[in-house]
Amino acid sequence: MANNYFDATGVLVLDQVTPVISTLFGRFRLDPTYPGNGKAYIARISYYRVPQWNDVLVDLTALAARLDLPVPDMGDDEGEEDDSNEGGGDLSIEVVLDLLASHFGAEEDTDLQTLIKHHGFQDEADLEALFVIATAFDDGHRLIAVEFEGCWHCSKPRLFEFGGHGCFLSREVTLYGDSSQAIYLGQDLRKALLAGDLDEAAARLALEASGWLESIHDERTRESLRLRLTERLLANTAPHRSL
Numbered sequence: 001m002a003n004n005y006f007d008a009t010g011v012l013v014l015d016q017v018t019p020v021i022s023t024l025f026g027r028f029r030l031d032p033t034y035p036g037n038g039k040a041y042i043a044r045i046s047y048y049r050v051p052q053w054n055d056v057l058v059d060l061t062a063l064a065a066r067l068d069l070p071v072p073d074m075g076d077d078e079g080e081e082d083d084s085n086e087g088g089g090d091l092s093i094e095v096v097l098d099l100l101a102s103h104f105g106a107e108e109d110t111d112l113q114t115l116i117k118h119h120g121f122q123d124e125a126d127l128e129a130l131f132v133i134a135t136a137f138d139d140g141h142r143l144i145a146v147e148f149e150g151c152w153h154c155s156k157p158r159l160f161e162f163g164g165h166g167c168f169l170s171r172e173v174t175l176y177g178d179s180s181q182a183i184y185l186g187q188d189l190r191k192a193l194l195a196g197d198l199d200e201a202a203a204r205l206a207l208e209a210s211g212w213l214e215s216i217h218d219e220r221t222r223e224s225l226r227l228r229l230t231e232r233l234l235a236n237t238a239p240h241r242s243l
Contacts, residue, residue, distance in 0.1 A: 002158060005046040008150020008165070011039040015142035023063045024130045027051035044150065053121040056130070057093040060100065069099050093121045097133065104137045112136040131169045145170040175215045 012025060017032035017040050028051060031041035044050060064071045072091050094116050101107050111132050119129055127146050134143045146169040154161035163179040185208060192201035209229065216222040 002154050002156040002161075004152065004154050004161060006150060006152045006165075007044065007046050008148055009041065009043045010146065010148030010150075011035065011041060012143060013039055013145040013147065016140065018139045018141040019063060019066070020134060020137045020139045021141045021143065023059045024056065024134050026059065027055050027125075028127075042146075042148070051125045052123060053093060053125050056121075056125050057091070057096065060093065060096045061091065064096055064099055064103075067100075067103055069103055071096070071099065100137055104139070106136040109136045127167070128169055128174065135171060172217055173215050174217070175212070 012021065012030075014021065015038065017030070021040070022030065022032075025040075025042055027049070028042040028044060029048070034041045049055075061071055072095065097112070097116050101109070101112060106112055115129055115132050121129075127148060131143070131146050134141065146167070148169075149164070149166040151164045152162065160180075165178040166176070168175045185204070188204045189201055192198070192204060213222055213226055213229070216225060
């Protein structure tokens with residue numbers, strides 16, 4: 001029997017580690033001192049407990065209590081040890097987030113309110129949502145980005161059960177990529193080139209470029225960059241090999 005794992009390490013790019021940062025990212029094996037120079041280490045290691053949204057609820061509730069906010073009773077003293085999604089009893093993470101939003105003046109934060117309304121907060125805690133919460137609850141940390149890189153691997157050397165994954169999260173850009181992307185792109189381009197279908201090859205490259213452009217959050221900036229990119233491609237006179 002083969003086992004599959006995913007392990008990753010990365011950094012928070014910020015001014016300082018504060019109670020909000022420790023609350024949201026502490027279970028990602030947060031190290032405020034390493035590597036330093038405005039970056040703090042985080043990790044997701046498969047042989048440790050993977051952070052769940054139920055864990056985040058427990059920690060956010062503890063933070064709210066330390067801030068002397070009127071936190072309702074969680075109704076479950078064992079919430080931190082419960083692997084299910086019911087560890088928080090009747091208290092939902094949405095309620096605690098709304099409570100903290102009022103404290104941090106984030107009631108009108110569009111990204112946070114959209115997250116609260118649509119996310120669901122089930123199972124494993126994801127960094128993109130944690131980033132949104134952290135930037136809304138800025139207690140002096142000034143978090144500007146998350147850089148995270150990992151790999152999935154198998155206990156047996158099976159085909160295509162090893163690979164890499166990376167993400168960059170900020171208010172301006174959200175990028176995800178993995179090693180299989182190069183394989184799929186290469187397969188599609190080779191197929192089109194062997195068929196002599198340059199239109200299909202160009203369409204595939206355009207689709208790839210469009211995906212990167214969509215990672216830019218601001219619509220006006222994205223459209224301006226699209227025009228600049230088109231101009232650069234048309235003006236490119238660098239030497240190249242003929243097809």
